Amino acid sequence: MELYFLGTNAGVPTLQRNVTSIALRLLEERRSIWMFDCGEGTQHQVLRSPIRLGKLEKIFITHLHGDHLFGLPGLLSSRGYQGGTSPLTVYGPPGLKAYLDISLAVSQSRIPYKIEIVEHTGGTVFEDEGFKVEAALLEHRIDSYGYRVTEKDSPGSLNTELLKSYGLKPGPIYGKLKKGEDVITDEGVRICAADVVREPKRGRIVTILGDTRPCSGALELSLHADLIVHEATFAHDLAEMAHQYHHSTARQAAELAQEADAGQLLLTHFSSRYSSFEELIPLLEEAELIFPETLLAEEFSAYPIYRRQNGQLGK
Incomplete structure (x- = not known):
């Protein structure tokens, strides 16, 4: 169970970073991949990655801003050309179905597999014997949702x-x-x-938040998560601008992780004003002062999701 980042930029792509898309690789757990958001150019990023669209099972869209959505029609079409034949479910806010129906119909895209589109306004959006996915409304310029993915406990092994x-x-x-x-x-x-029979193996929890100001919905989804993915569009010296544009700073993301008693924090969705990875280091440093277990998300990098044992991160 690991996260793989296909895009970490906010707003528009740059030469250094693409817009938002994250893959949750569940190859051992269910032999599939889930994707969170699909900004423009995601299918190109996939070609440069180990991600195989034939294994893509679910896509979760946080909100309907273009930097999180414009790559979806192209990716759905490409999946068919890359051997994807199994059913695919796409989850997201109201309006998602109309967007996809029109985009695919007008472009006469040929989709050789079944697509189910599930629009939601929060709550439990998916559950089976292995996983549960919950969504909650965040605070952004349009309705934006975060997702909490809970891996269910597995039975203890025999002695x-x-x-x-x-x-x-x-x-x-x-x-x-x-x-x-x-x-x-x-x-x-x-x-x-x-x-x-030994103690059951506790399932892991990963929280992936869409664009948001600090809000109660983000905390609700993040409580005791093993890993939180949180936007850090700006450093905290631009906190007023972040608030104006309904975004968060790196420090605010760290404050949430601390309050939520999380295991690890991954920062992403960086403003284009930080053109190089080196320019993001101050964001990391301000977050680490509050929540030491913080990392900057890098594109084409994988991040294992560790379960905490006795308050410490462990495999």
């Missing part, structure tokens, strides 16, 4: 060494114990599942 001491070999009894059922061996020995 096979202890089972061997009972003379048991892998088989149906192992399966019953794994399900939490107590068993009685052929020798009449009762084995309690609680004694031979």
